[in-house]
Amino acid sequence: MHVRRVLTGLVPLLLVATACGEDGSGSTTSDSGKKLDKVTLTLNWYPYGEHAPFYYGKQQKIFEKHGIDLEIRAGQGSQKTVQATGAGQTDFGWADTPALLGGVDQGIKVKSLGVFLQTTPSSVQFFEAQGIKTPADLKGRTIAGTAGDALSKTFPIFLEKNGLNESDVKVQNTDPAGKIAAVISGKTDALLGYASDQGPTMQNKAGKEVSYLRFSEHGLNFYSNGLIAGTKTLARADLAQRMAQAVSESWTAAEKAPDPAVAAMDGASEQLPPKEVLGEQLRTTLTLLHTDATKGRAPGANAEADWKQTIDVFTEAGLVRNAKPVGDYWAADAAPKG
Incomplete structure (x- = not known):
């Protein structure tokens, strides 16, 4: 993985927080007077092209439409993001499915709200x-x-x-x-x-x-990155559903406007890759959003058969020792609709 150093200058929040806990909980008020839930999302790593939909969705006020004031945080690898999400140190995480499976195998209380990169890169x-x-x-x-x-x-x-x-x-x-x-x-x-x-x-x-x-x-596919949440956030079912839907709509918007989505990342990090690299990263990512089972559906909408296939692959690979039912890994009731 190429080096992505300490993140500075994430897109500044446009809203003033009225309350904020360690995990970002609390509320803010939008310019129009709408009350928003303050939400933190920790990425799998420092920002690169794959993350453009989050910045674009924030810029286009898609998250605000769903009552969310989103703070995007850098991560330090999917495994650490899974751990932080399970511990309630962040409301949501963006992590690789193998790390999620391994985390659940180790007893971490975390589930997927929908895998978005359904064809492995x-x-x-x-x-x-x-x-x-x-x-x-x-x-x-x-x-x-x-x-x-x-x-x-x-x-x-x-x-x-x-x-x-x-x-x-x-x-x-x-x-x-x-x-x-x-x-x-x-x-x-x-x-x-x-x-x-x-x-x-x-x-x-x-x-x-x-x-x-x-x-x-060449004969081997499995799930990659997706949106995850821990027990504390999943207990707030309405918030989990709104976040999953907002993320799905942000990816749909970025798919229709990849260049503006990349432009929305300006200022995300001093070490952000060049725009041409960001653009190529996003364009490649957008080819990974579906399997044959989910073609035509909204980004983040999953198929149980694809989950089973992924679990089987990582059981064979030795990353999962005690395979569990799909429902232990995927909160289907909170997943994006469509």
């Missing part, structure tokens, strides 16, 4: 000049990966589905922030990363075209 990424066209071309290659993360855990399944053994490929354990540098320097032939994140960054840094072998195009 997991991929093997490399410069076009490497001449890699199919999974078979990975044989004998060295790939940068991070031990223990979802990508490295599912890569053996990807290899197996494409007729390869783990011994056919060398995975070099690399710090998340160092994977791009490993490829650019030639220390590795490729990296395990997300097509909606590292790829556009690597292409921009190196000035070379990046190509992908996407897991989803």
